[in-house]
């Protein structure tokens with residue numbers, strides 16, 4: 001369906017992915033925690049939301065409001081309740097529903113600093129009565145101002161450190177240390193859920209702690225940052241997911257341009273209502289995420305919630321207003337930002353228009369591949385192989401898994417390899433599909449077309465095998481091992497939606 005604006009300008013082309021269909025939830029999230037909020041700027045942002053047909057506004061309040069019950073929690077620059085209510089009224093008059101966001105486990109320094117007795121390692125201890133009492137009191141005040149039907153409890157980035165190798169358990173206070181971490185996380189959610197449910201309010205939360213990085217990074221055409229998936233060791237909070245009530249709304253945030261956002265569909269398939277949450281200032285993040293959301297949507301997709309994490313003042317105003325316009329356009333069924341006169345990056349064009357062309361550059365020490373461009377942790381975890389010196393007659397093997405997703409099977413695939421030409425013997429490459437153990441082999445050459453083998457499958461395992469013919473001088477094997485010889489692998493092809501029906 002073609003869609004034009006009132007001036008006849010083309011907004012949606014025939015055959016686009018959204019078909020001009022607006023998302024039911026067209027949300028904008030802003031934060032008052034970063035510093036003094038300029039109410040005039042927030043007022044103009046709300047007017048922009050009304051104009052852009054945004055219908056939900058999520059405000060992270062945190063320390064940014066003058067609370068009566070716990071004034072110590074508020075920053076000295078916090079807004080008065082009167083000012084906030086005026087702003088909320090303006091939004092409501094414009095047809096926007098307002099949702100408070102109160103960080104209730106992670107990012108709770110604002111409570112722990114005021115009440116040191118509540119502190120856990122990097123958050124408040126959810127098991128202390130005082131913690132829940134303070135959260136109840138602050139929430140009571142927010143309910144009075146917002147009169148909301150939804151309430152966002154945060155619960156994102158509940159980790160002791162980035163990157164993940166440096167993490168220790170989040171359970172560090174004497175009450176909690178050594179307990180089952182997934183139960184601890186679930187209990188913390190349920191404290192807030194029960195409070196809200198008894199008042200007829202729906203709980204919303206960030207989903208990142210409930211996503212296993214290993215599981216999602218297996219999708220090797222994924223381009224997101226690992227910080228988007230914050231489950232995993234040491235606490236494995238993602239194990240709490242199956243035990244959570246399905247009337248919690250999961251806010252699935254990914255702040256990167258990518259061709260796919262697979263956790264969005266995963267959470268819907270788990271039975272949750274889900275919002276896709278891009279960071280709109282990142283080029284084409286909102287567009288690509290919304291496009292993916294449309295293509296993979298189930299009835300559990302509520303819509304989209306664009307996030308903006310800046311202070312709200314005159315310096316940030318221009319970007320905030322631009323974010324809101326973009327969100328209104330994209331969430332409202334406008335298809336491509338370039339139809340709004342905005343240039344698409346080459347990368348976005350590639351994601352949006354199908355064919356992929358990804359090069360994995362390897363760096364190794366002769367015994368193992370230490371990193372591959374784009375997938376540093378993926379490479380270390382997945383590609384590390386024990387020291388295999390290629391002594392005579394010995395084969396060296398390297399298996400690289402590549403996963404499309406269920407809706408994105410391979411249609412065409414060529415694999416090009418680049419080597420340092422120093423490997424000592426013969427070789428071959430092979431591919432197995434969908435977890436099968438049998439490989440189809442082809443002779444080792446620079447470019448191999450695998451389309452005949454992979455078409456219609458979503459999971460492939462690519463095998464690179466070299467066989468040494470000569471004995472290496474002592475101490476030299478490291479330099480000739482295959483992990484050093486292989487410099488890069490480039491995959492080119494298309495993903496399609498065809499599903500092989502042989503199961």
Ligand SMILES: [Zn+2]
Nearest residue numbers: 125173175176
């Ligand atoms: Zn504790």
